[in-house]
Amino acid sequence: MSDRTTKERILDAAEGLMLEKSFHSVGLTEILEAVKVPKGSFYHHFKSKEQFGVEMLKHYVADATAYKKQLLLSDTPEPDPLKRLLSFCEGTICRVLETKGKCPCLVLKLAAEVADMSEAMREVLAAGNREAIAILEQVLQEGLDKKKIAKTVRPAEAAVIIHDLWNGAMQRSAICRDATPPREALNFIRTLLTP
């Protein structure tokens, strides 16, 4: 048997499939066939597709948040917070290039589709956004403390602007299948923050 639990295997497979398609266009049968798990197992672990969606988003947001914290908040190997932020953006742009413009973020991919349909899923998405903004605010504050970013920047305000600009750019890049939007956003963010 696999070392990963059945639940985790279902979750992982569904994240991949829904990143490529969408929430409603991926059926349970398709997910379960991909991981060779019968319906009975699914409904043993999850009470409905919606509750499954909630857990999937929670699972994804937890991973994504940990990943962001690691890259943005740890001062090794890069002690400069601004550099950490900019190279995080560059890394994301590389991923977009590799996948030919495909959206790499499940929150961005599913948000508009599911937010109006499930209050529980909406809350998970909202929490994901809040965490992302909080992390951004911390990087900016640290950059300010270390005098690595322009002192005119106010972390709380700048964090939401950078967050929304970045998400808007990622969204547009998924539409035009091109990494230009996040590149333009990155250039703007750089000149905005550089002292």
Place this chain on the structure above:
Amino acid sequence: MSDRTTKERILDAAEGLMLEKSFHSVGLTEILEAVKVPKGSFYHHFKSKEQFGVEMLKHYVADATAYKKQLLLSDTPEPDPLKRLLSFCEGTICRVLETKGKCPCLVLKLAAEVADMSEAMREVLAAGNREAIAILEQVLQEGLDKKKIAKTVRPAEAAVIIHDLWNGAMQRSAICRDATPPREALNFIRTLLTP
């Protein structure tokens, strides 16, 4: 008979329903029941749900573009391009408040869901984005010519930033069901452009 054609009535009803739900979660039967039109009529006018989606998005984008041009590009009653842009944003914020955070834009609502599934729909969305950016660029250029916006602003660059920031903020406002994100975006845009 209604003065509007059957095709237009279907299109309008579908836009409303899909703004509230999503592309895949709204069935043809639901749309057709809403306008009391039988299946046969639908498939007389459209060859598939996907092609219908393409026409619906084209129809929406054409309307939305005309609306933006009228508010942003006509110098009556407001000759100041910056004021036109800012009050356009304020107007959108009001709509968000009225609808309790619901996404007012069909392009934003459906983009992530359908872009990966239909190349034809993706192209319409991309064209919509390009037109929105072009209009923004024109307002900015005009504002620059009339010395109503900061002369450091470069229209082409600023247009994409404003576009993506605004879309990202609207997206987030649909998730947290709150008009704060576009308000923060508007504040930022105002200080960015004001001379």
Place this chain on the structure above:
DNA sequence: GACAAAATAGACTGATCGGTCTAATGATTC
């Protein structure tokens, strides 16, 4: 008014949807 073309009408199809049900199997504890 005859004819043709466009549009309306809705019953019907096979496939697939999310979800249920009962039975068989795996593991755990006494």
Place this chain on the structure above:
DNA sequence: GAATCATTAGACCGATCAGTCTATTTTGTC
């Protein structure tokens, strides 16, 4: 090894999906 509980297994359910088909009605043209 008997009893228990979690898990696996997959046939099955009614509902709904996009799409088809054959009529009938409406409309425009001569």
